[in-house]
Amino acid sequence: MDEVIELVHVCKQYSRRCALDDVTVTIRRGEVIGLLGSNGAGKSTLLRIVTGLVRPTRGTMLLFGQSPNPSLRRRIGALIERADAYPYLTGAENLEIVLRLRRVTPTRKHIEALLARVGIAHAMNRVVRTYSYGMKQRLGLAMALAGEPELIILDEPVNGLDPHGIADVRALIASLHREGRTVIISSHLLSEVELVATRLVVLQEGRLIADGALEELLERTTTRVTIETVERADDVLAILAPRWSVEKIRPHAIRIDALSVQSAIAYLVGAGIHLRAIIPERSLEQFYFATTT
Amino acid sequence: MLQLVRLEQWRIYRKPRSWIALVAIGVLVGVVHLVIYLQGDSLTSIALQGIEHVLQIEGRYVHGYLVAFIVQGLLLVHLPFLVTLVAGDLLAGEAAAGTLRILFLQPIGRRKFLLAKVLALAFYVASIVVFLAMVALGGGIVLFGVGDLVVLKSSGVVVLSAGDVLWRFGCAYCFNWLGLMTVALLALLLGSFTENALGPVIGAMAVVIVMTAITLLDVPLIARLSDWFFTTHAAAWRMLFDEPLPVGEILRSAVILLVHCIVFFIVTALVIERRDILT
Numbered sequence: 195m196d197e198v199i200e201l202v203h204v205c206k207q208y209s210r211r212c213a214l215d216d217v218t219v220t221i222r223r224g225e226v227i228g229l230l231g232s233n234g235a236g237k238s239t240l241l242r243i244v245t246g247l248v249r250p251t252r253g254t255m256l257l258f259g260q261s262p263n264p265s266l267r268r269r270i271g272a273l274i275e276r277a278d279a280y281p282y283l284t285g286a287e288n289l290e291i292v293l294r295l296r297r298v299t300p301t302r303k304h305i306e307a308l309l310a311r312v313g314i315a316h317a318m319n320r321v322v323r324t325y326s327y328g329m330k331q332r333l334g335l336a337m338a339l340a341g342e343p344e345l346i347i348l349d350e351p352v353n354g355l356d357p358h359g360i361a362d363v364r365a366l367i368a369s370l371h372r373e374g375r376t377v378i379i380s381s382h383l384l385s386e387v388e389l390v391a392t393r394l395v396v397l398q399e400g401r402l403i404a405d406g407a408l409e410e411l412l413e414r415t416t417t418r419v420t421i422e423t424v425e426r427a428d429d430v431l432a433i434l435a436p437r438w439s440v441e442k443i444r445p446h447a448i449r450i451d452a453l454s455v456q457s458a459i460a461y462l463v464g465a466g467i468h469l470r471a472i473i474p475e476r477s478l479e480q481f482y483f484a485t486t487t
Numbered sequence: 488m489l490q491l492v493r494l495e496q497w498r499i500y501r502k503p504r505s506w507i508a509l510v511a512i513g514v515l516v517g518v519v520h521l522v523i524y525l526q527g528d529s530l531t532s533i534a535l536q537g538i539e540h541v542l543q544i545e546g547r548y549v550h551g552y553l554v555a556f557i558v559q560g561l562l563l564v565h566l567p568f569l570v571t572l573v574a575g576d577l578l579a580g581e582a583a584a585g586t587l588r589i590l591f592l593q594p595i596g597r598r599k600f601l602l603a604k605v606l607a608l609a610f611y612v613a614s615i616v617v618f619l620a621m622v623a624l625g626g627g628i629v630l631f632g633v634g635d636l637v638v639l640k641s642s643g644v645v646v647l648s649a650g651d652v653l654w655r656f657g658c659a660y661c662f663n664w665l666g667l668m669t670v671a672l673l674a675l676l677l678g679s680f681t682e683n684a685l686g687p688v689i690g691a692m693a694v695v696i697v698m699t700a701i702t703l704l705d706v707p708l709i710a711r712l713s714d715w716f717f718t719t720h721a722a723a724w725r726m727l728f729d730e731p732l733p734v735g736e737i738l739r740s741a742v743i744l745l746v747h748c749i750v751f752f753i754v755t756a757l758v759i760e761r762r763d764i765l766t
Contacts, residue, residue: 208763245592247764268594278585282501291494295593337589 196222197259198345198376199244204253206239206400213239214250215400221378223344226371228391228408229380230482236400237380238275241349244378245272258344268296271343273351277334281323285314285333288322289340296341312336313362327354335366345376352383364389388478396485404485412476419455420475422447424468433465434458446470488606491599495607499573508569508615515565516558516622520630523554550634551627552652556728558623559659563722566619566663567670567695568688570612574671575687577604578759579678588764597759605752608671616664624656638728645730659724662737665744666721670695672751673717679758682766717747 199221206214214236221227231237242248243255246262257266279288286305293300309315312332314325322330331354338346348367352360360383367390370377381387387394394411396404404411420443423430427442434440438454450458452474462469499505581587590600636647647655670691677687698718701709713719723740726733 242764247588247591249761249763264596264599265594267592270592272592274588274592276585278589280498280501280586281584282503283498291498292589292593294490294494295590295595297594 197256198223198225200254200256200259201240201243202254204240204243204250204255206236206243206248207251212400214243214397217253217397217400217402219395219402219405221376223376224371224374225376226367226390226392227376227378228387228394228478229378229397230384230387230394230478231397232486234399235397237397238349239400240397241272241274241347241378241380245270245274245347247274268341269344270347271338271340271345272347272349273331273334273338274347274349276353277331277337279322279330279333279337282321284319284321285309285325285329285336286318288333289318289336292337292340298341308336308339309333311339311366313359328356328359331355332359332362335363343375345378346370348377348379348381350381351379352381352386360386384478384482394478394481396482398486408478412478412481413474414481417452418449418475419452420447420449420471420473421455421459421462421469422471422473423462424470430462430467433462433467437461449475488599488603491595491603492606492610495603496610499577499607499611502573502576504576505573505611507572508566509618511565511569512562512615512619513622515562516619516626519554519558519561519623520626523549524630548634548637549631551624551629551631552633552636552649552656554627554631555620555624555656556636556638558619558627559663559724562619564695566615566667567721568692570615570667570671571674571688571691573611574608574674575678575691576684577608577675577678578755579681579687580684582678582682582764582766583684585766588766591764598756601752601756601759605672605675608675609668612667612671613664616660616667619663620656620660636728640725640729645728647728647730655727659727662724662727662741665741665748666717666724669717669721669744669747669751672748672755676751676755676758679755679762715743717744720744 197220201217201219204214204217205212217236217240229237229240239248243250244257246264246267255262258269260266279285280291286309289305289308290300293304298304306315306318309318312335314329314332314336317325317329322333325333331351335348335351338348352363355363364386367377367379371390371392379387379390388408391408393407394404395402421430423446425446427444427446427448430448431440431442434448434450438450438458441449443449455472459469459472578587581590591597633649635649636652638645638647673694674687674691677690678684681687695718698713698716702713702716702719720740720743723737726737726740
């Protein structure tokens with residue numbers, strides 16, 4: 195069974211507001227899904243439905259090929275929106291509660307290892323009330339990883355983290371991916387999502403508007419290409435400028451429109467220019483804005 | 488389930504507010520003990536409410552049993568308030584803090600969580616009642632000794648021999664526990680609708696105060712209505728100090744309280760089962 199989550203025509207209505215509208219999506223084992231969308235697009239609602247916090251108004255959902263039931267949540271670890279914890283307990287005690295609820299006998303070594311993985315082992319015996327926002331976020335990540343879940347859902351996991359923290363989360367997701375676990379990450383930091391996701395799911399006003407492999411989707415929005423040459427950019431510019439709109443961006447690199455690139459390359463090769471690299475300029479940000487506006 | 492209950496208990500006793508009740512009981516009972524110890528027999532006329540002219544009392548009137556009986560009456564409103572402080576926090580407080588989400592993300596059904604919370608709450612309420620018994624009755628006996636208990640009733644005066652009192656206190660404390668559990672479960676129910684821990688405390692106390700006030704109105708229709716109020720029956724522990732013992736009435740009150748508890752629990756379970764966790 196490769197399907198981890200199967201949502202079929204799922205809708206969620208909050209009184210008059212439709213938070214999720216007829217969403218059908220399948221998520222497979224080992225994927226790292228970047229869940230994107232503006233505020234109110236339905237990302238959190240989708241994640242809450244998957245984790246059983248919210249019931250869909252219509253539609254069906256299968257988790258690991260089965261109808262959702264509490265015991266399946268042992269296979270899911272989640273950090274949803276804020277990393278909350280009992281403020282009067284220590285980080286280690288909070289984690290111990292989660293481990294016990296997941297029927298894992300918590301040893302001190304186990305707790306320490308989990309907290310070390312998210313970088314707060316040094317604060318494990320401090321009450322959470324004294325934690326900074328970033329430390330709470332890291333504790334939330336540790337809670338999501340407790341019990342070795344197969345599916346890890348991270349809703350805005352880098353919120354409140356400093357650059358080191360963001361890099362740590364990136365490395366953590368990469369390691370989870372290497373371990374073959376399925377990860378869903380929802381974030382407004384598109385550059386971060388671009389670095390870790392293998393597939394994108396984009397929601398807008400509760401509807402699914404894009405779903406596909408990251409490379410494939412980015413390809414669609416590539417508008418410009420950088421061509422690096424052995425020869426000087428000024429020489430290349432002199433050859434191409436009469437026919438195409440070209441700009442020099444570095445001493446040995448020019449930028450050209452993606453639609454013209456094929457014929458321009460053929461022309462340059464014919465003119466004896468030596469190509470060093472052809473780099474399509476694409477970014478998740480470009481794709482995101484092109485898709486959602 | 489045992490594991491869940493233990494975790495709930497652990498969290499309840501780790502919360503500073505859970506100790507407010509015990510400290511408050513300790514202070515209140517301590518003050519009562521101190522006043523009685525210092526004022527001694529001059530309080531007798533206050534306790535007898537002016538009927539000392541028609542009664543001839545020989546021997547010691549103020550002793551541990553009377554002190555415990557007075558304390559029991561004094562804390563009629565305070566104890567429910569102290570209990571709702573914790574009960575109201577169990578769902579609403581956790582929802583507000585976001586920890587209810589953490590719990591519901593775990594591989595355990597919501598009804599199981601609720602049952603564990605109720606059992607832990609029952610244990611907490613029992614610990615309050617046991618503590619009250621220890622300081623009020625136990626402390627009273629140590630400081631003031633024992634004697635025949637003279638209880639004033641609207642129908643007259645009941646005199647219970649010293650050897651016939653202790654079991655009545657035991658039953659009264661059990662009855663108290665049931666009454667407090669009813670209020671606690673009401674607070675828990677109100678907490679299932681809200682994400683503000685203060686709401687269920689205020690709501691439950693408002694219900695207790697309004698029901699008690701309505702009961703005081705001397706109107707036949709209201710009398711029939713108030714006969715079903717849990718507040719009316721929570722005070723039925725007093726009947727345990729009647730002679731002869733009105734067993735039927737006491738059992739009826741206990742059953743009515745128990746039915747309230749069951750209804751509050753079932754409604755809370757239905758609400759929690761269907762509730763979307765958005766915090």
